[in-house]
Amino acid sequence: MGVYNLSFKIPLIKPYIDEEIISKVKEVLLSGYLTQGPVTKEFEKSISNYVGSKFGISFTSNTTGMETALRSFGIGKGDEVIVPGYTYPATASVVSIVGAEPVFVDVDINTANIDYSLIEESITDKTKAIIPVSLFGNALDYSKLNRIKKKYNLIIIEDSACSLGSSYEGIMTGNLADASIFSFHPRKFITTGEGGMLTTNNEDVALSTYSYKYFGLKTWLEDGDIKVSGNEFSNIGTNYKLTNLQASIGLVQMKHIGKLLEERRKLAKNYDNLLKDLKDVLILKTTPNSEHSYQSYGVVIQNRDKIINEMRNNGIEVQIGSIDLLRHKAFSNFKHVSNLENSKLLGQSCMVLPLYNGMTKEQQESVVNELRRVTKLYS
Numbered sequence: 001m002g003v004y005n006l007s008f009k010i011p012l013i014k015p016y017i018d019e020e021i022i023s024k025v026k027e028v029l030l031s032g033y034l035t036q037g038p039v040t041k042e043f044e045k046s047i048s049n050y051v052g053s054k055f056g057i058s059f060t061s062n063t064t065g066m067e068t069a070l071r072s073f074g075i076g077k078g079d080e081v082i083v084p085g086y087t088y089p090a091t092a093s094v095v096s097i098v099g100a101e102p103v104f105v106d107v108d109i110n111t112a113n114i115d116y117s118l119i120e121e122s123i124t125d126k127t128k129a130i131i132p133v134s135l136f137g138n139a140l141d142y143s144k145l146n147r148i149k150k151k152y153n154l155i156i157i158e159d160s161a162c163s164l165g166s167s168y169e170g171i172m173t174g175n176l177a178d179a180s181i182f183s184f185h186p187r188k189f190i191t192t193g194e195g196g197m198l199t200t201n202n203e204d205v206a207l208s209t210y211s212y213k214y215f216g217l218k219t220w221l222e223d224g225d226i227k228v229s230g231n232e233f234s235n236i237g238t239n240y241k242l243t244n245l246q247a248s249i250g251l252v253q254m255k256h257i258g259k260l261l262e263e264r265r266k267l268a269k270n271y272d273n274l275l276k277d278l279k280d281v282l283i284l285k286t287t288p289n290s291e292h293s294y295q296s297y298g299v300v301i302q303n304r305d306k307i308i309n310e311m312r313n314n315g316i317e318v319q320i321g322s323i324d325l326l327r328h329k330a331f332s333n334f335k336h337v338s339n340l341e342n343s344k345l346l347g348q349s350c351m352v353l354p355l356y357n358g359m360t361k362e363q364q365e366s367v368v369n370e371l372r373r374v375t376k377l378y379s
Contacts, residue, residue, distance in 0.1 A: 009315035036241040043247035051174030053199040055206035058242035062183035062196040072208040085343035104336035116144040129155040134163040137293030162295035174199040192246035213240035303378035321350030
């Protein structure tokens with residue numbers, strides 16, 4: 001899905017790496033304590049404190065975090081979990097991995113987030129949870145989600161891979177769902193190379209997920225912190241731990257998250273202004289009463305694949321937005337109520353433009369000028 005590529009004159013993303021980060025990584029290397037440890041714990045605290053949740057539990061990825069969240073809620077064989085039809089495969093794959101069945105719901109064509117009006121049509125007596133995705137960093141509408149949650153007694157596990165820093169009605173993403181899971185993949189502006197973080201206010205979920213990712217060791221709360229036994233195994237588990245080495249990168253980046261978000265939002269606003277006269281380019285809308293983190297800046301355009309190829313050939317790294325899952329063999333037989341036309345349309349026409357901290361207005365103008373030139377070729 002694209003990472004920092006030096007071969008492009010304007011890449012899709014660049015990781016925020018400064019001397020302070022390099023120094024912190026070196027400090028951890030020289031300490032010899034490379035696996036999960038005190039730096040990981042500090043990173044977990046920095047995330048939970050930032051979003052306002054009681055707990056932050058780190059993982060090897062957003063994917064393993066979502067899998068573990070499902071297990072902590074007892075979701076498995078015979079259960080159904082509603083997921084959007086337009087998302088990265090991990091959102092649906094984790095449901096299958098735990099033995100449950102994903103049920104696809106179409107997305108809103110304007111925001112690319114799940115279509116709340118279609119969720120109830122997909123609910124059965126087997127439905128146990130919804131995994132909505134705050135795609136590209138666009139916050140979810142929890143006034144609508146919570147109404148459905150309450151009416152049908154469902155669990156909400158948010159795939160918030162892209163959404164660290166977004167908020168809805170003043171509440172941060174990561175403090176809105178029963179559990180939320182962030183990603184720190186290199187496409188994300190807070191990155192640990194690979195990694196994820198589950199945030200929750202549910203003590204049972206926090207203890208269960210921590211135990212599972214730590215070989216099933218016994219866990220308990222002590223003064224609000226999760227403690228783990230050194231040699232008592234109370235559950236079956238695995239190794240999904242995030243290392244001190246990885247956490248050291250994200251820990252320093254979190255010191256600057258306010259500055260990084262402010263810059264990204266200014267870049268997004270500049271794209272809005274530069275693109276407003278391009279009639280063939282539709283800018284995805286932001287959820288009302290929310291703040292977007294602009295992990296990615298998405299647009300909808302005809303002849304997308306040709307435009308992507310042309311722009312990449314000219315040194316500008318653009319990328320598809322996300323995946324129309326139903327049209328892929330791995331997901332083609334999963335349950336869905338409608339034909340997921342919006343997911344199909346976005347799967348064929350949504351793309352993301354370069355956006356990274358340190359990007360200049362001149363580089364943005366180059367991106368838009370090239371987009372303007374290429375759209376004329378294929379209009």
